[in-house]
Amino acid sequence: MxxxxxxxxxxxxxxxxxxxxxxxxxxxxMKLAQKGTELSKxxxxxxxxxxALDAAAAPPIRLVGVGVGERRFEVGNETVLFRHExxxxxxxxxxxxxxxxxxxxxxxxxxxDGYAVERVGMSLRLDGIALxxxxxxxxxxxxxxxxxxxxxAVPLIIMxxxxxxxxxxxxxxxxxxxxxxxxxxxxxxxMAELAAGYGCPLTVLDxxxxxxxxELASQVREAGVEDLILDPGARELNEMLTAxxxxxRLALKKxxxxxxxxxxxxxxxxxxxxxxxxxxxxxxxxxxxxxLDHMEPAxxxxxxxxxxxxxxxxQKPIQVExxxxxxxxxxxxxxxxxxxxxxxxxxxxSGEVEGTGKPxxxxxxxxxxxxxxxxxxxxxxxxLKIAKTVKxxxxxxxxxxxxxxxxxxxxxxxxxxxxxxxxxxxxxGPREAVDIPTYLKxxxxxx
Amino acid sequence: MNTVEIxxxxxxxxxxxxxxxxxxxxxxxxxxxxxxxxxxxxxLHFEGQMPYRPVVAAEVTDEEPTDWSPELLSAWGELVxxxxxxxxxxxxxxxxxxxxxxRSCHPERSNCSANDAxxxxxxxxxxVGVPLIVYGPGAAEKDNEVLVAVAEATKGERLALANxxxxxxxxxxxxxxxxGHLVVGQSPIDVNLAKQLNxxxxxxxLPLDRVLMDPTTGALGYGIEYTYSVMERLRLAALMGDAxxxxxxxxxxxxxxxxxxxxxxxxxxxxxxxxxxxxxVVWEASTALAVLEAGADIVVLRHPKSITLIKQxxxxxxxxxxN
Numbered sequence: 133m134x135x136x137x138x139x140x141x142x143x144x145x146x147x148x149x150x151x152x153x154x155x156x157x158x159x160x161x162m163k164l165a166q167k168g169t170e171l172s173k174x175x176x177x178x179x180x181x182x183x184a185l186d187a188a189a190a191p192p193i194r195l196v197g198v199g200v201g202e203r204r205f206e207v208g209n210e211t212v213l214f215r216h217e218x219x220x221x222x223x224x225x226x227x228x229x230x231x232x233x234x235x236x237x238x239x240x241x242x243x244x245d246g247y248a249v250e251r252v253g254m255s256l257r258l259d260g261i262a263l264x265x266x267x268x269x270x271x272x273x274x275x276x277x278x279x280x281x282x283x284x285a286v287p288l289i290i291m292x293x294x295x296x297x298x299x300x301x302x303x304x305x306x307x308x309x310x311x312x313x314x315x316x317x318x319x320x321x322x323m324a325e326l327a328a329g330y331g332c333p334l335t336v337l338d339x340x341x342x343x344x345x346x347e348l349a350s351q352v353r354e355a356g357v358e359d360l361i362l363d364p365g366a367r368e369l370n371e372m373l374t375a376x377x378x379x380x381r382l383a384l385k386k387x388x389x390x391x392x393x394x395x396x397x398x399x400x401x402x403x404x405x406x407x408x409x410x411x412x413x414x415x416x417x418x419x420x421x422x423x424l425d426h427m428e429p430a431x432x433x434x435x436x437x438x439x440x441x442x443x444x445x446x447q448k449p450i451q452v453e454x455x456x457x458x459x460x461x462x463x464x465x466x467x468x469x470x471x472x473x474x475x476x477x478x479x480x481x482s483g484e485v486e487g488t489g490k491p492x493x494x495x496x497x498x499x500x501x502x503x504x505x506x507x508x509x510x511x512x513x514x515x516l517k518i519a520k521t522v523k524x525x526x527x528x529x530x531x532x533x534x535x536x537x538x539x540x541x542x543x544x545x546x547x548x549x550x551x552x553x554x555x556x557x558x559x560x561g562p563r564e565a566v567d568i569p570t571y572l573k574x575x576x577x578x579x
Numbered sequence: 580m581n582t583v584e585i586x587x588x589x590x591x592x593x594x595x596x597x598x599x600x601x602x603x604x605x606x607x608x609x610x611x612x613x614x615x616x617x618x619x620x621x622x623l624h625f626e627g628q629m630p631y632r633p634v635v636a637a638e639v640t641d642e643e644p645t646d647w648s649p650e651l652l653s654a655w656g657e658l659v660x661x662x663x664x665x666x667x668x669x670x671x672x673x674x675x676x677x678x679x680x681x682r683s684c685h686p687e688r689s690n691c692s693a694n695d696a697x698x699x700x701x702x703x704x705x706x707v708g709v710p711l712i713v714y715g716p717g718a719a720e721k722d723n724e725v726l727v728a729v730a731e732a733t734k735g736e737r738l739a740l741a742n743x744x745x746x747x748x749x750x751x752x753x754x755x756x757x758x759g760h761l762v763v764g765q766s767p768i769d770v771n772l773a774k775q776l777n778x779x780x781x782x783x784x785l786p787l788d789r790v791l792m793d794p795t796t797g798a799l800g801y802g803i804e805y806t807y808s809v810m811e812r813l814r815l816a817a818l819m820g821d822a823x824x825x826x827x828x829x830x831x832x833x834x835x836x837x838x839x840x841x842x843x844x845x846x847x848x849x850x851x852x853x854x855x856x857x858x859x860v861v862w863e864a865s866t867a868l869a870v871l872e873a874g875a876d877i878v879v880l881r882h883p884k885s886i887t888l889i890k891q892x893x894x895x896x897x898x899x900x901x902n
Contacts, residue, residue, distance in 0.1 A: 214808070214811050214812075214815070215804070215807075215808055215811075216808040216811060216812055247851065248851065249849060249851040249852070250849070251800070341583075342583045342585070343581075343582045343583045346583050368895055368898070369622075369892060369895040369896050369898075370622060370624070370895055370896050370897070370898040370899055371898075371899075373622055373623070373872070373896070374622075374623065374624070374625055374899070377623060378585050378586070378625070381585075381586040382583065382585070382586060385586050386584075386586055388583070391583070404857055404861065405857075405860060405861060405864060405884065405888050406888070406891070406892075408861045408864055408865050408868075409864060409865070409868045409888070409889075409892045412864075412865045412868045412869055412872075413868060413872060416807070416869055416872050416873075417872060428853060428854075428857070429850070429851050429852060429853030429854070430852070430853025430854040430855075430857035430858040430861060431853070431857070431861055432851075432853070433841075433851060433852050433853055433858065434799060434800075434841075434858065434861045434862050434865050435865070437799055437800040438799055438800075438803070438865055438869065441799065441800065441803050441804040441807075442804055442807070444804055446804070446808055476800075476801065476802070480840070487847065503802065505767070506767070506768070506802075506805075509767050564838060565840070566839070566840045566843060566844065
């Protein structure tokens, strides 16, 4: 938990020597609290004070990275229980669990590695593979680790509670900093030694209560592993929600260090649909890593979308630049459509227009990054705004016609827009982007 | 190490309880449904009470919804042409409530009359014993006409009349007041607008145990994060004692998630979107679970699979409830 300026001041020498560059110790403390300077600027601070202030400055949930290189992902460092309080910072890694004795392992590993889907102009991917020592055999496991390594570049989770199997796996991929899963009350010494030796993050798994989990995490830390992920063993919806909420609160509200680490959720279920529910909850409610059992695009795409939604900064909706866009190579006869600069709106509309294969002019109004309905309700996408956008865009000179298609949701504005834009014919388009192709083929073509 | 002490919040407020349907005084329901009453955040049974489980309403329409996703139409089959049989099947699948959408009355559709609407609602009332939510066609003046007629013809049933918005609340609230019904107050994804509407409704004399609150649902991928956060803020305010945010919340999950491209287009979409039928159900179920975690007391769903799936999910989330 961050300290206030006054709390820091109490620990400073209070001599106002000015050697730190600030006129008083209090001014220095205030700047420190805002993270505007560093404690090392004070030559007289004691080691004791330094340790106390460093500990206080550490994030309540440690940032833990898995893997190396381009596909490495980091989780943790969250600061709030509810996204509206600030934002959620590090989106959970979405990982698919594969078994070491699966004959399709190489193919599946390639699929996880290569899966990518585009949404609002961003390419969204999976983050890793959790390879499980399902066979129970260390040699099979080692061979499978090699297969996965040869067929994918994503970070790994090495899943085995047998230190011999983990050791065999780390001999192959230890340098790539996989997450080792898991240290339990019965194997933690050996697991901690392996993880510390390779500098890998380590999951701490205790299926009992949080006291046991805290004790185990502390033991593992004392054995030299700092980068921990917690698994309280909860798998069903309610027990997972309970445990994850309690862990997040302990870290954020109590600054409880022994449990100040990201959480891993195993969302696997018999059916894709049940798995979707568990993973939905895990994404919304505090998981740092979500492990799935089905390499099923119809599951992955909704979850990747949800993750993007929940981890969007509420203060900064994703926007596009308001201006005139060309879809294809439009000419003076191409249709002109107007919409708002909420990126989802923009990409939905432009995607549909592109899909028709015919060029078009797409005019994007500055509606504070809000959707058509929201901005209309807020008075940011009214007749005046539409008329002003058309006039300022200079689109008129590019067209042989004077027809403007407005979104169906603001059909009620058509009369007013015609008043504001003398000489223009305002046409009411569909409410939903998905209906644009039909509209352009029928209504527009016949106009 | 000492026992880890679990942090608990001391909430001072609670969500109001609202009962839909009536088995007496004009009501013909065989059972009623009560929602609300929470004294903690959703499903945190270690901290407070959740005396009434969240419920699932199945949406049925009064005429064949030809523009619905092909996946929905094939899942329900012939039933989409018979609202009574459709509703009965939904109840059999586990729906706690039926949401009847009077879409045929829309001037741009069949423009059916208020009398037609009354006949449909009566048909559904006789086909099922569970309480009803009745949605107007979604065209301002026609909504008023149709909902008032339905309210008068079903006096005492404790139907929920929807939607009651800032532009029509006087008419809808008066119809509810005079005929022993409830209203669903809908406001556009904003804490203050939701509060304001509750105040307006309350000022007309409708007791707040007859008001449900619809914060407006954004589907997964289409604004769910706004709905999710507004609902969390409303529920936190309710638990902190803000009286005008303490209405149980209802979300039209089915309508929103099934009108998106992901659940409507089976062809010409990226391969990475996966199997069409599975994707649509997951889209709806994931949206539903997210709003339940944010405080929804009623989710209105469309797909039969989602109904059973979300019922199971609620069962699981209610484990450990001490009531």
